[in-house]
Amino acid sequence: xxxxxxxxxxxxxxxxxxxxxxxxxxxxxxxxxxxxxxxxxxxxxxxxxxxxxxxxxxxxxxxxxxxxxxxxxxxxxxxxxxxxxxxxxxxxxxxxxxxxxxxxxxxxxxxxxxxxxxxxxxxxxxxxxxxxxxxxxxxxxxxxxxxxxxxxxxxxxxxxxxxxxxxxxxxxxxxxxxxxxxxxxxxxxxxxxxxxxxxxxxxxxxxxxxxxxxxxxxxxxxxxxxxxxxxxxxxxxxxxxxxxxxxxxxxxxxxxxxxxxxxxxxxxxxxxxxxxxxxxxxxxxxxxxxxxxxxxxxxxxxxxxxxxxxxxxx
Numbered sequence: 001x002x003x004x005x006x007x008x009x010x011x012x013x014x015x016x017x018x019x020x021x022x023x024x025x026x027x028x029x030x031x032x033x034x035x036x037x038x039x040x041x042x043x044x045x046x047x048x049x050x051x052x053x054x055x056x057x058x059x060x061x062x063x064x065x066x067x068x069x070x071x072x073x074x075x076x077x078x079x080x081x082x083x084x085x086x087x088x089x090x091x092x093x094x095x096x097x098x099x100x101x102x103x104x105x106x107x108x109x110x111x112x113x114x115x116x117x118x119x120x121x122x123x124x125x126x127x128x129x130x131x132x133x134x135x136x137x138x139x140x141x142x143x144x145x146x147x148x149x150x151x152x153x154x155x156x157x158x159x160x161x162x163x164x165x166x167x168x169x170x171x172x173x174x175x176x177x178x179x180x181x182x183x184x185x186x187x188x189x190x191x192x193x194x195x196x197x198x199x200x201x202x203x204x205x206x207x208x209x210x211x212x213x214x215x216x217x218x219x220x221x222x223x224x225x226x227x228x229x230x231x232x233x234x235x236x237x238x239x240x241x242x243x244x245x246x247x248x249x250x251x252x253x254x255x256x257x258x259x260x261x262x263x264x265x266x267x268x269x270x271x272x273x274x275x276x277x278x279x280x281x282x283x284x285x286x287x288x289x290x291x292x293x294x295x296x297x298x299x300x301x302x303x304x305x306x307x308x309x310x311x312x313x314x
Contacts, residue, residue: 087123
């Protein structure tokens with residue numbers, strides 16, 4: 001089995017496409033999947049660079065990649081049969097990575113059936129980011145019909161899905177992105193689209209019920225006058241400060257929360273239904289073959305990606 005691995009923390013050059021020493025095997029409740037498509041996330045290069053080495057440890061080699069789509073090769077789970085098309089993402093909180101590989105094992109919570117008419121790359125593109133947006137906007141932000149939602153960093157992998165899911169939940173979306181991506185944000189369903197330079201909280205007094213800071217670069221102090229009482233400010237970046245603020249602001253007029261994504265089969269099934277009905281669009285910016293992984297990460301780490309970067313595994 002070929003897989004992308006790294007044997008030390010550091011730059012892109014640490015990545016290597018190698019013949020893995022061990023082929024994944026199924027256990028009780030698990031499914032063996034032949035991967036056809038995977039997708040990259042900023043977390044992938046942050047972990048490889050050593051940003052979270054206290055959590056990821058010093059054991060090498062390490063695999064990389066979270067999102068996947070493919071076909072069931074073997075199943076120890078009654079919900080899945082050999083030949084079923086599936087998609088999902090691995091539970092990173094249990095140290096599970098390795099979708100940039102020809103074969104992987106997934107637990108039931110980490111995958112769902114891919115509907116007829118939905119491509120493997122669509123499934124791989126929305127699995128993690130879609131679940132992130134659902135758990136942030138629906139479960140933490142309680143976005144419902146009539147809610148005013150601000151999405152900061154709206155043109156990347158998470159942001160493009162966040163616009164659509166906030167709208168599907170009934171929210172009215174204000175998107176913030178670069179000037180070149182304003183039209184994309186409006187096409188995806190944003191009612192208003194600002195550039196980073198145009199966003200002026202002083203002009204948005206008491207407007208927003210929920211702020212989803214995808215970039216992790218905003219602060220409540222900057223936006224306070226634009227937030228309604230009992231509003232919720234959500235970040236995707238789990239810094240120590242943000243985690244502490246998430247605890248101490250639970251009873252404040254503005255709650256600060258961090259979305260800590262968990263793999264849930266039901267959430268993946270909801271994403272699959274939206275993809276199948278055309279209510280959710282996977283915005284795919286570029287595609288690379290598995291042996292072009294260095295170029296793919298260079299593109300992602302250049303922070304120019306508009307939507308998702310897909311890896312064509314097989």
